[in-house]
Amino acid sequence: MSALRLYIDLVQKMNRAIGRVAMYGIFLLMAILLWSSVSKVFFTPSLWTLEMAQFVMVGYYILGGPYAIQMGSNVRMDLLYGEWSTRRKAAVDSVTICFLIFYLGVLLWGGIDSTIYSFSYGGERSPTAWRPYLWPIKMTMCIGIVLMLLQAFAELFKDILRLRGEEIAADVV
Template sequence: MRARFLLMHFHPQGGSTMRLLAMTSFWLAWAASLVARLMLVAVALMIVVQVVLRFGFSYSLPWPEEAARYLMIWIVMLSGSLLVRDDQLVRVDFLDYLWSSRLMVWRNLTFRLLLAVMLGVLVWQGWDQATFAMRRTTTALQISWFWVYLAIPVGGALMLIQMLARAVEEISTGQVKAADIGESL
């Protein structure tokens, strides 16, 4: 199963730069997926413990809601890179079947260029916000807000890398994958 997955995502065509980009994309997606899953398990455990303590023992800890909230922000930003990698972002695609494959490639490249600009601004402004918030601490956890806000530039950078890998693959093959043309639910 793993070998099939690797063969699907790494193209033998292209130079070493394309293979390096594909490998980087794969390992970043793997790491983001693993970290997001671990964070989701931690959120679930914290909330279960908090509910049991609150309703079973009439006692509540001051930090689980805050920690769960901040971990969910990280989960969303990390998972966004997986959506970009698999081209599963929300879009209006009910007319895509009318377009030729060549026109779809140009439409997707335009979309990716606009997305790259937006993600670049997200990384830049997210980093500014994270460094600005560095001096303040959260209420219950008493950690720097930097670590909460850092999810924005990290997630944006991961999305940008995944989008770049997807665009390079599409340009090099000149083809649009089935997921780009639209799938019915």
């Protein structure tokens, strides 16, 4: 059980650090969108702003997702769940997290396949006028999915420890 606690601790520290950095991506996104508005009014409209804003948004939510799960910020139907005991919540969560792990595994499989495709054809590019390479955003998505998988397993392990009656330290905000 100490191995589980060590895994949980390492994954949560890593995802917390990455999530806290990713959270500032919103300011980069705002700057890009501000530049888009300014350039349309005062200069020639920039070709890169829309796609770059989309890429930054993907990085923002895919790298911040594991941190959101860790903090319990995910959306959950609370009609019954809020009234349940900690042990019952852990039992239900340990089943539902398996569905998330399966989904993330399929998503990672597709993401890796798409990233390999992007590299294997001389650098896949977007079909827009700006034509950026797509491998950086595909790699970011794969990294984010791996981080989410690691966090999902940490959540599963926390539920297992709760079912065994062990205390889990509260997550550090």
